[in-house]
Amino acid sequence: MGLFSKLKEGLTKTRNNIVSGIDSVFSGFSKIDDDFYDELEETLIMGDIGVRATEEIIEDLKEKVKENKIKQPEECKHLLIETIKEKMNLGENAYDFExxxxxxxxxxxxxxGKTTSVGKLAGLLKAQNKKVIMAAADTFRAAAIEQLTEWSKRTGTDIIAQSEGSDPAAVIFDAVAAAKARNADVLLCDTAGRLHNKKNLMEELKKIDRVIERSYPEAYRENLIVLDAT
Structure with missing residues (x-):
């Protein structure tokens, strides 16, 4: 399996659209010229890479193509992959939570994939010798609590949970108390799925935020928005 195929296999559903577009660009041009770069730039921007990041990727690619004296599009495909990976690489310690x-x-x-992400983060942080506690604050789904409990067993991580239908803020309150008492390095909080236009669910997040602020104001805070972890 080639490098580009391996990258394509590992990308998420969202990124697969970008890769398909890039494939089309490389198959549609027989030489590297301004039209080739323009088409590649448009494909990356349309794939939500971002204008600034796309411009940097294209400039880096042009330099590498010139340095390696490459003439054919197919020959520079691996250079594009290398450049994109460099721009996307945050490093293992990008989120070391201060x-x-x-x-x-x-x-x-x-x-x-929020619940799965909590479990995987727990495993990653445990591997970094951090003491982790998970809070099962998605109380709308019994399956979410069960799933996080399974992740707790897999990773050897403590979990704070209540029954289905419990107040999520109460779960967080208990979890914060446990994190302080057990001197945990990181408290990972799973939450229920919600849209920004659902006022009651957004108010619930505000309540959770108030609970954390009152009970653990000195803690470092990080909110991670999960877009597609499936």
Missing amino acids: NKQSIVMLIGVNGV
Whole structure:
């Protein structure tokens, strides 16, 4: 399996659209010229890479093509992959949560993989020798609590949970108390899926925020919006 195929296999559903567009550009041009770069730039921008990031990627690619004296589009495909990976690489310690007691809340709409992300983050942080606690604050789905409990077993991580239908803010209150008492490095909070235009659900987030602010104001805070972790 080639490098581009491996990258394509590993990308998410959203990014697959970008890769398909890039494939079309490389198959549609027989030489590297301004039209080729313009088409590639448009494909990246349309794929929500961002204008500034796209411009940097194209400029880097042009330099590498010139340095390597490449003439054919297919020959520079691996250079494009290399450049994109460099721009997207945040490093293993990008989210080290300031090396202090931290509370991380994962939010997003339904079905994007928030609970799974909490479990995987717990495993990653445990591997970094951090003491982690998970809060099962998605109380609307019994399956979410069960799923996070399973992740707790897999990763050897403590979990704070209540029954289905419980007040999510109450779960967070208990979890914060546990994190302080057990001197946890990171408290990972799973939350229910919600849209920004659902006032009652957004008010629930505000309530959770108030609970954290009152009970653990000195903690470092991080909110992670999960778009697609499936």
